[in-house]
Amino acid sequence: MSINHDIRNLLDIQDSNIHFATNCVNQRLYKGRMSKFITAKLTYTPECCKVCKKENKDFSIIKNGTQESRISLPMMGVHRTFLLLKKQRFFCKSCSSTFVAESEVINRFCFISNQSKSLVTLKASEAQSITLIAQDTSVSPTSVQRFINQFSESMPKKFNDLPKHLSFDEFKYLKGRMAFEYINAKTGTILGILPSRLSRDIKDHFLSRYSYAQRCAVETITIDMNAGYEKLIKELFPKAKIIIDRFHLVQLINRSMNKLRISVMNDFRTSNGADQKKYRRLKKHWKLPLKNALDLSFTSYKNFPLFGQTTDAKVVETLMSYSERLKVNYNLYQSILTALKDKNLEQLTEILEKPLAEGISKDFKRSIKTLKYHLSSIKNSFLFPYNNGRIEGINNKIKVLNRVAYGYRNFENYRNRIYLHFALKRASHAS
Secondary structure, three states, rough: HHHHHHHHHHHHOOOOOOOEEEEEEEEEOOOOEEEEEEEEEEEEOOOOOOOOOOOOOOEEEOEEEEEEEEEEEEEEOEEEEEEEEEEEEEOOOOEEEEEEEOOOOOOOOOOEEEEHHHHHHHHHHHHHHHHHHHHHHOHHHHHHHHHHHHHHHHOOOOOOOOOOOEEEEEEEOOOEEEEEEEEEEOOEEEEEEEEEEEEHHHHHHHHHHOOOHHHOOOOEEOOOHHHHHHHHHHHHOOOEEEEOOHHHHHHEEEEEHHHHHHHHHHHOOOOOOHHHHHHHHHHHHHOOHHHHHHHHHOOEEEEEEEEEEEEHHHHHHHHHHHHHHHHHHHHHHHHHHHHHOOOOOOHHHHHHOOOOOOOOOOHHHHHHHHHHOHHHHHHHHOOOOOHHHHHHHHHHHHHHHHHHHHOOHHHHHHHHHHHHHHHHHHHHHOO
């Protein structure tokens, strides 16, 4: 086996027209950093002229010296690696023009190898900053972003058609700026990201990209309790049913219950010893009153701080005994929570429509009013299996990308990074 074959395997260069000589690897300082330089020559007999396209017959194309290029390769070990490639120059007798040998290792007029470009795109699919990727691949941060943009633009566009089930949400990308995104609710594929969540911008986006027939084919759209989305959906998607994400329903009443607990807890913040004990208990075990009562244990004894050996159900019972107002709101909270968990629309409607008991907090009254307003959409959340879980997970990853990059000033660069990240992640999971 020749040395050329070994070096090609080591560098992952499959072009047999590149030839390596003995002692072709040197190590020296380059721009203040120790680097490796590998010398090679690219030569072959061309089939035709690159300029006039005439076939090479009877030596109509002859060799005409070489042209050396310094090509960036992926790092070997801890040192930057460069390929000093002497490209064969050719002279065409037919048109008196010259051209240079080409290889799949490097694109024409480029000095960064295709391997380095591929490595950049692979690293960009991970949560790494542009600067760190540039250091690992021996290219500039500007080049890294350029490769990301090129790869993102080469991906097939997602707005040729709309799926039957969509999810809408938004995420923060700059101080005071929110971006809008929509995905396929079944597959989690990102379909589009807009730099604004304003209704007019979203409306212009869908009207310019999708026909009326395509928008009418959408059956369901899952959203949070953003009232602006509901009005917009009715205009753009006349046949789509709106689904309120069940997590946001639980979160709404959860916050109301927690605010009341804090209010009652602060009432016991006095110099009285008994009140101080109640205050500490309500503060320490704040999670237990928020749990579904069906998940509380009546038989499993544990050591609870400030309570001793007891069950979590007994802890909640004791906490509720401190305030009648807390107990009334807790009972309402649990009844709504049970109706949502059981997807019992009749029970939920009965709870929302009947007169509220005395002592219900303002926050809870506001939450009840909100649930009444969204009752038809809540009904759809009971009938369909879709939620915003996928899009919320995507948002978490998007926020990680933004955090490791210390923010993006250019929204297009940020959007291209997001598209590339999720496209490569999906491809790796599929394989």
